[in-house]
Amino acid sequence: MKNLHLPQWLADILYTSIGILFCGFALKGFLVPNQFFDGGVTGISLMLHELYEFDIAYVIVLVNIPFIIMGAFQVDKSFAFKTLAAVIALGLCLHFVPYPHITSDKLLVSIFGGVFMGIGVGLAIRGGCALDGIEVLALYTGKRISFTISEIILGINIVIFLIAAVKLGLPTALYSILTYYAASKTISFVIEGLEEYTGVTIISGESELVKKALVMELGRGITIYKGERGFLKNSFDVSQPADIVFTVVTRLEVRKLRNLVNEIDPKAFIFTSTIKEAAGGVLKKRARH
Known part of the structure; x- marks a missing residue:
């Protein structure tokens, strides 16, 4: 051992x-x-x-x-x-x-x-x-x-x-x-390093297409949260189920991900958060290791 x-x-x-x-x-x-x-x-x-x-x-x-x-x-x-x-x-x-x-x-x-x-x-x-x-x-x-x-x-x-x-x-x-x-x-x-990981959350009406693109084109693993969309000022009582997509990419890939999602749904809501440490799951091996 x-x-x-x-x-x-x-x-x-x-x-x-x-x-x-x-x-x-x-x-x-x-x-x-x-x-x-x-x-x-x-x-x-x-x-x-x-x-x-x-x-x-x-x-x-x-x-x-x-x-x-x-x-x-x-x-x-x-x-x-x-x-x-x-x-x-x-x-x-x-x-x-x-x-x-x-x-x-x-x-x-x-x-x-x-x-x-x-x-x-x-x-x-x-x-x-x-x-x-x-x-x-x-x-x-x-x-x-x-x-x-x-x-x-x-x-x-x-x-x-x-x-x-x-x-x-x-x-x-x-x-x-x-x-x-x-x-x-x-x-x-x-x-x-340059490959500091970034968590990306995506809320989109085209979540099925977004999920497929992230997995098949970007090669990333995804996690899905079940939520609701809607709750607008003029129609607060109107909402609908939505898949909230979460994935982890390197900061060099954030722009590519944004472009990919915008092609599918220009109105998609995307926000990011810095992740100091990530391991396991579907992550690319970091080259410096």
Whole structure:
């Protein structure tokens, strides 16, 4: 049975290892030499490095340890162990790998430092661990207060950037916010990719033709909800049974689906919703796996 998990285990190690190298490159090649920050635990580590001249390789490990311990209870011990190993490997990478200083241009540093950091963190997440413990803290806190995880992370990062503005100047803080934005968007892209799934709901008077087209032409599985159409302002009491069609496509296929449905019924009501994770059913295998 263990051999069945070997390919996935090797893939996790590969993702995490490449992610560590990218994070090290972003830190030593862009952010650290230019006194820039990121959000989360990485931002706290960079701030301690700049204010007190602690070695970033040691600081980033020590600052993450409390969050790793928290992760053992909030997620699971396997996640905590992998995260600890990844963070220690990142510290060793920062200490021993001679990354070159790429540029001092503030705009390039803020954008590409964030992009490379986002690639690294995103790949580590795909490898089943975290190189930044801020989300573990948000998960822990979110169970005790009424704020969402995103709101908690935003609040923590606002505090980090406010301290950066006071201690190192407003321009540095503003560029660092740009770095964080670039990193967060890149993380989403690395995790979800171009094939991020979208749920599509279709309400049409020509539902039979729509169902056939989605299955036979688009090659998608469908789910049918039984509902009622009608209830207009001038004829509220008039309604009729309707099949509500739901399917899941990649965001690259949304336009094709809309065109297909509009050819059948230009009056069809279509709305979409983002799906962060999808598996099983009639889904095309994602190429990056």
